[in-house]
Amino acid sequence: MLMEQVEARQAGHSDGGSYRLLLEAVTDYAIYMLDLNGRVASWNAGARRFKGYEADEIIGQHFSRFYTEEDRLDGLPARALATAEAEGRFENEGWRVRKDGARFWAHVVIDPIRDPAGRLIGYAKITRDLTERREAEQKLRRSLEQFRLLVQSVTDYAIYMLDRDGFISSWNAGAERIKGYDAEEIIGQHFSRFYTPEDRAAGEPAKALETAGRVGRYEKEGWRVRKDGTRFRASVIIDAITGDDGTLIGFAKITRDITERVAAQRALDEAREALAQSQKVEAIGQLTGGIAHDFNNLLTAILGSLTLVRKRVGDDAKVLSLLDNAIHGAERGSALVKRMLAFARRQELSLVAVDLPELVRGMKDLMQTSIGPMITIDMRFAPDLEPVRSDRHQLESALVNLVVNARDAMPNGGMVTISGLAEEIRENHRTRLKPGRYVCLSVADTGAGMDKATLLKAAEPFFTTKGIGKGTGLGLPMIQGLAEQSGGRLVLESELGRGTTARIWLPSALASQDVVAAASGPTPEPSPIDRRLxxxxxxxxxxxxxxxxxxxxxxxxxxxxxxxxxxxxxxxxxxxxxxxxxxxxxxxxxxxxxxxxxxxxxxxxxxxxxxxxxxxxxxxxxxxxxxxxxxxxxxxxxxxxxxxxxxxxxx
Structure with a gap:
C-alpha cells in the first residue's frame, strides 16, 4: 500500500522513473521504505549489499530483525519510529545484524513520510555501513591512548603541552619528577615560571614561543628552576602544533635534565685536558731528561774548571771579575735546568716534614727585601697547623717565586697575604686531589689579576707576561711540578682587577708514614776530613x-x-x-x-x-x-x- 502511494506521488513528476533508477543504483547506502508498522516496503541494491537479503525475502518483514537481540529487548526499534514521527527525524549509530548473523556498525537515519494532507503514511530509512570507519577510529583511539600512556609513563623527559599563550595544558610523570610540580598545581600556570629570574627579565620565554611559532621549532640548553628553587641544566625543545588549515593551536614542549650529563662532560673535558697536559709534561720531561744529563755534565766540567782556575789565578781584579761572571752564568744555566726538571717532575726531592709557619717566618725578611717597602706581607696561619710533606728548599724557592710574581703584579704597592689551612679532601673535590689530609699554602695579592685566557696558560712552560729578559716562564711550572711531585697540586685563582691567589696543596706530613722529620734549625756541617783518601x-x-x-x-x-x-x-x-x-x-x-x-x-x-x-x-x-x-x-x-x-x- 505504502509503495503504491509513494509511486502515485512520484508519477506526478516527469522524472519519477529516473528517481527510482537512482535509488536502485546506490550501493553505499541501504535506502528503503517502511510502512506505518515498520515493515519493509522497498529494497535497493545498497540494502541488499549491507543486509544480505534479497528483496523478495525481506519485503513485508519487520525492520526490527536488523537490530541486535539486546536492542530489540530494549525496545529500540519502536522508539526509533516514535522519535521519527514525533520529532521529524531519528538518527543514531549502533550495531546492526546481517542475514548471516554478522554484526556491522551502522549509521541510521529514519525520516517520516507524509501525504499532502500531512498524514503519516510510512518512513524512509537510510543506513550506512561504518564498520571500517569505526574500526579505524577505534584503532586511532587506541593508538592515541597508548601514546598518552607512553607519554605519561616517560620519567626521563618532561613532556607537556602549552596553549598559544604559553599556559600549561598537560603534564606527564617526567615533568612531575624533573620540575617537582604535581599536575593539579601546575596546569593552567604559565611555563615561564620554570625560567631563571635573569632569563625572565631578558624575555627568554617569549622569545622561545615566538621562534617556535615562526619557524616551527625552538631548541636550546639553559638553566631552569625546580619547584624547590634549585636549578638544573636543561635541554629544551618546543614544537609548534598547527591545525589542518595551518592555524597555530599551541606548543609541544620537551625538557630533559642534563645536569649530570653536563657535569660528566665537564669532567671528561677536564680529564682530557689533564691528559693533554700530562702528555705535554711527559714529552717535555723526556726532552728535558735527555738534555739534562749532557747539559749538567757540561756545567759540571765548566763550574769545576772555573773554580780551580779561580784558585790558581793571581789577584788581577779584571780576571777575577770575568771568572766570577762565567761562574755566575754557569750557575744560572744550572738553575734553568733545575726549573725545567721541576716542571717535568724529574727533580731530586728530599721529602721531609716542613713546618709552614716556621718556614714563612724565617723567610719574611728575605721576601720583604725582595719586594720592597711599598708592599706589605701579612701572614695568617691556623693555630697548630700540621706540617706538610715536601722538599724544604724547593718550597722556599717556590714561595719566593710567588711573592716576586705578586710584587710584579702590584707596581704601585699593595699587600701579599700568606696563609695556611688544613683540610680533609673528599672524592670529587674541586682540586681533583686524591682523598686524604692536605694543607693549603696560599699566596694572595691585591694586584691587577689575570683574564681567563691568561689564567689558563699561566702554568704552561715558557709562558710569561713579563717583558723580554724579565722572566723565563718556568716559575709557575716549577711550582706546579714541585706540588705534584710531592703528591699535591697548584691551583691558581684570578680575576681582572681583583688580584691573584696561588694555592699550593701539599699532603699532610702527619698522614704519611715514610716522611723524615725536618730539623727546625740548619743542618749541622759534617766534620772535615783531615787525611788523604x-x-x-x-x-x-x-x-x-x-x-x-x-x-x-x-x-x-x-x-x-x-x-x-x-x-x-x-x-x-x-x-x-x-x-x-x-x-x-x-x-x-x-x-x-x-x-x-x-x-x-x-x-x-x-x-x-x-x-x-x-x-x-x-x-x-x-x-x-x-x-x-x-x-x-x-x-x-x-x-x-x-x-x-x-x-x-x-x-
Missing part, C-alpha cells in the same frame, strides 16, 4: 771525569779515574786500598746503581756517592745510597765526601 771516580763523560779528578786532587785526595763500570770494577779489584767510590748513574752497559751493587757485594761497608743529573733513579734504588746532584762544585763535592765518611765512621 784513595777515591775511585767513575764517569763515562771524559770532561766530567777530568773535572772530578781535578777537584778531588785539589782537595788532597788520590784519584783512580774510570771511564765505565767495567773499568771501575777492574780497578776496584786491583786496588784493595780504595776507600770511597764516586760514580755517575747514567752510564752505558752498567749504571751507577748496578756498579754500586757489584761493589757492595764485595765490600758492603764501602762509602759510595751516586752523581745524578736529574731524578733518574728507579723506584727500587737503595735509599741509603748517598747522592750528589749535577752540576756540582768543589764545596758540594767536599761536603758529600765528609757526609758519607762520617756516616761510615773513621776509615
Amino acid at each position: 784513595t777515591i775511585l771516580a767513575v764517569d763515562d763523560d771524559a770532561l766530567v771525569l777530568l773535572n772530578t779528578a781535578a777537584l778531588l786532587e785539589d782537595l788532597g785526595h788520590e784519584v783512580l779515574p774510570a771511564a765505565s763500570g767495567a773499568e771501575a770494577l777492574r780497578l776496584f779489584t786491583d786496588r784493595p786500598d780504595v776507600e770511597l767510590v764516586i760514580t755517575d748513574q747514567a752510564m752505558p752497559h752498567m749504571t751507577g746503581l748496578q756498579l754500586a751493587r757489584e761493589i757492595r757485594s764485595i765490600q758492603p761497608d764501602l762509602p759510595i756517592i751516586l752523581a745524578t743529573g736529574y731524578a733518574e733513579l728507579p723506584p727500587d734504588a737503595d735509599p741509603d745510597l748517598a747522592r750528589i746532584g749535577k752540576p756540582y762544585g768543589q764545596d758540594e763535592l767536599e761536603r758529600a765526601i765528609q757526609g758519607v765518611v762520617n756516616a761510615r765512621g773513621a776509615i
